[in-house]
Amino acid sequence: MTDRIMHFLRNRREDGPCLVVDLDVVRENFGAFAQALPDTRVFYAVKANPAPEVLDLLAKLGSCFDTASVVEIEQVLATGASPDRISFGNTIKKERDIARAFALGIRLFAVDSEAEVEKIARAAPGSKVFCRILCDGDGAEWPLSRKFGCVPEMAAQVLEQAHRLGLVAHGLSFHVGSQQRNPRMWDGALASASAIFRDLAERGLTLQMVNLGGGFPTKYLKDVPAVKAYGQAIFESLRKHFGNRIPETIIEPGRGMVGNAGVIEAEVVLISKKSAADAMRWVYLDIGKFNGLAETMDEMIRYPIRTAFDGDEAEPCVIAGPSCDSVDVLYEKEPYPLPLSLEIGSKVLIEGTGAYTTTYSAVGFNGFPPLKSYVI
Numbered sequence: 001m002t003d004r005i006m007h008f009l010r011n012r013r014e015d016g017p018c019l020v021v022d023l024d025v026v027r028e029n030f031g032a033f034a035q036a037l038p039d040t041r042v043f044y045a046v047k048a049n050p051a052p053e054v055l056d057l058l059a060k061l062g063s064c065f066d067t068a069s070v071v072e073i074e075q076v077l078a079t080g081a082s083p084d085r086i087s088f089g090n091t092i093k094k095e096r097d098i099a100r101a102f103a104l105g106i107r108l109f110a111v112d113s114e115a116e117v118e119k120i121a122r123a124a125p126g127s128k129v130f131c132r133i134l135c136d137g138d139g140a141e142w143p144l145s146r147k148f149g150c151v152p153e154m155a156a157q158v159l160e161q162a163h164r165l166g167l168v169a170h171g172l173s174f175h176v177g178s179q180q181r182n183p184r185m186w187d188g189a190l191a192s193a194s195a196i197f198r199d200l201a202e203r204g205l206t207l208q209m210v211n212l213g214g215g216f217p218t219k220y221l222k223d224v225p226a227v228k229a230y231g232q233a234i235f236e237s238l239r240k241h242f243g244n245r246i247p248e249t250i251i252e253p254g255r256g257m258v259g260n261a262g263v264i265e266a267e268v269v270l271i272s273k274k275s276a277a278d279a280m281r282w283v284y285l286d287i288g289k290f291n292g293l294a295e296t297m298d299e300m301i302r303y304p305i306r307t308a309f310d311g312d313e314a315e316p317c318v319i320a321g322p323s324c325d326s327v328d329v330l331y332e333k334e335p336y337p338l339p340l341s342l343e344i345g346s347k348v349l350i351e352g353t354g355a356y357t358t359t360y361s362a363v364g365f366n367g368f369p370p371l372k373s374y375v376i
Contacts, residue, residue, distance in 0.1 A: 140177025262354025288321010
């Protein structure tokens with residue numbers, strides 16, 4: 001929460017739940033990444049928050065961009081950023097989308113299979129590719145599945161195929177899991193990457209780049225290390241595994257860039273119990289899983305929730321959203337403490353919501369409009 005956000009919320013016209021993002025915080029976060037890893041290029045993960053104001057600011061600051069679709073590529077190009085500052089980082093792409101990206105000037109693509117390499121060779125000849133490897137996401141609050149990446153043993157084969165088909169086998173990438181609270185988790189992935197570098201060098205292929213991925217956290221209810229600690233740990237691992245031949249590196253912060261820049265203001269719609277004997281209150285908000293809080297799935301992300309009654313006696317309660325869908329419950333396995341004095345109609349502030357909220361918000365589910373967003 002910043003003074004600028006508080007001022008905006010005090011003076012805004014009531015129009016339902018909304019996200020407010022403070023660009024000053026985004027600017028500070030970009031500076032922190034640039035300082036913590038001065039020899040590493042920042043590729044902002046556009047999917048975290050593609051608000052034009054956020055993209056415009058980061059483009060002016062010199063950021064590069066990790067994109068997941070042609071639409072995101074076009075959104076970045078609209079800022080005036082040149083195509084060489086954009087990677088098509090999704091490993092699952094239609095061939096016509098690859099061709100469209102190539103026509104727009106994109107020359108850096110992610111792969112994790114020979115089939116994807118073949119599509120890129122046909123639709124984007126001569127481009128650079130980097131192969132994503134599977135990575136242990138232990139320690140992450142939002143662990144990633146096996147959907148993206150191949151086992152390290154396969155990466156050399158994928159990149160050799162790229163070389164045979166006229167592409168540039170440029171490097172490797174990995175992701176240690178979103179909201180990764182352990183700065184040391186990059187070490188194992190970098191050990192695997194260095195082994196693949198050596199293996200391919202022995203086969204006559206010299207890789208140039210390691211994409212360190214995202215995973216940099218924002219603060220929710222638990223404290224997280226400063227970006228500087230991640231920079232130090234990553235640099236130590238690079239020296240440990242690559243010696244004096246440290247490759248080009250890039251990072252893809254999303255949550256860590258914009259998460260703490262945003263606050264959602266919501267309203268209590270109902271407070272009730274399921275029986276007269278039930279001690280557990282249910283607190284229903286006008287925002288839920290389908291309106292931007294999808295990351296409460298399995299209660300993996302626990303957002304700080306502030307009220308005007310903080311400091312009063314509080315008891316655990318179940319928090320749920322407004323939709324007519326039974327899965328729209330935010331916190332029940334581990335009930336959330338809220339003040340007993342909280343009332344229907346009270347406003348609540350949900351902090352750390354600058355990332356993965358507007359982009360997860362459904363369009364018209366149950367007739368509720370998408371989450372409104374204001375960037376100040």
